Amino acid sequence: MVSERELVERAQAGDTGAYDALVSQHAKRVLSIAWGIVRNAHDAEDLAQEAFVRAYQSIGRFRAGEPFGPWIFRITTNLALDVLKHRRRIRHEEITESEPAARRDSADLPARTNEIARRIDEALDELPAMQGIVARLHLVEQFEHREIAAMTGLSEGTVRSHLSLARAKLREKLADLYGDGDD
Amino acid sequence: MTDEEFFERMRGHAAPLRYEPDPFTLARIRAGVRERIARPTAMQLLAAWFRPLAATLTAITIVAAIGIVTIDTRATNDNNLTTIGDSSVEIVVAGDTYSVGR
Numbered sequence: 001m002v003s004e005r006e007l008v009e010r011a012q013a014g015d016t017g018a019y020d021a022l023v024s025q026h027a028k029r030v031l032s033i034a035w036g037i038v039r040n041a042h043d044a045e046d047l048a049q050e051a052f053v054r055a056y057q058s059i060g061r062f063r064a065g066e067p068f069g070p071w072i073f074r075i076t077t078n079l080a081l082d083v084l085k086h087r088r089r090i091r092h093e094e095i096t097e098s099e100p101a102a103r104r105d106s107a108d109l110p111a112r113t114n115e116i117a118r119r120i121d122e123a124l125d126e127l128p129a130m131q132g133i134v135a136r137l138h139l140v141e142q143f144e145h146r147e148i149a150a151m152t153g154l155s156e157g158t159v160r161s162h163l164s165l166a167r168a169k170l171r172e173k174l175a176d177l178y179g180d181g182d183d
Numbered sequence: 184m185t186d187e188e189f190f191e192r193m194r195g196h197a198a199p200l201r202y203e204p205d206p207f208t209l210a211r212i213r214a215g216v217r218e219r220i221a222r223p224t225a226m227q228l229l230a231a232w233f234r235p236l237a238a239t240l241t242a243i244t245i246v247a248a249i250g251i252v253t254i255d256t257r258a259t260n261d262n263n264l265t266t267i268g269d270s271s272v273e274i275v276v277a278g279d280t281y282s283v284g285r
Binding site: 016019020023024027028031032035036041044045048049052053056057114116117120121124136138139140141142163164167170171174178 | 190194196204208211215
């Protein structure tokens with residue numbers, strides 16, 4: 001099996017087949033990250049494609065030997081945040097702490113989502129935009145603070161702060177599910 | 184339950200919220216990326232420019248060649264008829280030359 005490093009080196013040399021293999025390896029996760037931020041399947045698909053194309057266009061600057069995942073995740077997150085900003089600009093609204101994240105079509109929720117997950121999803125959607133995005137990356141995509149900071153361009157301290165605020169709000173909203181002693 | 188424990192439990196419960204795309208979606212993304220990153224080489228680019236031009240010139244050449252051949256054939260046929268009708272025949276008999284014609 002060809003290593004990721006070799007695929008990156010071959011892609012840097014212009015081997016589109018090798019890049020296709022990298023796309024294949026990371027497409028699912030990239031799509032999930034994009035969907036978690038833009039909350040719309042069609043936009044997430046366009047965004048994932050755009051992220052991979054942009055990554056290819058600047059793959060010459062990518063340092064072979066480093067993992068490809070964090071790099072493509074960062075590109076995806078930046079593009080997704082740009083989409084949110086663009087949506088807000090269209091609506092002539094400013095990003096404020098009191099504004100909830102963009103709502104998604106409920107039909108977009110994964111079919112296997114159970115009731116608890118559905119409640120968590122709703123609670124995450126009610127959080128202020130950046131808190132919701134950071135919390136989703138941590139809770140759903142299982143990224144650590146450092147990784148979220150690298151992906152979003154926020155400092156690790158800001159990420160911790162967003163998570164702390166989100167945690168307090170989520171705990172309040174989901175008190176019936178996560179009350180003390182409740183398993 | 185501490186804040187950390189609360190978040191850890193939530194992480195477990197939130198896992199199904201991760202987006203699971205169907206194979207068609209993934210195939211569309213791969214195909215879209217492949218199409219957009221496939222850059223033509225310099226020769227392919229030149230070929231793309233010259234191919235229609237070459238095709239047009241070839242068509243004109245073929246039509247012109249067929250036209251010339253057709254006109255030439257007609258002219259030759261006409262000339263042959265005229266030549267046979269108009270020409271005289273010289274016959275040499277015992278050193279004397281006789282011309283037979285119109």
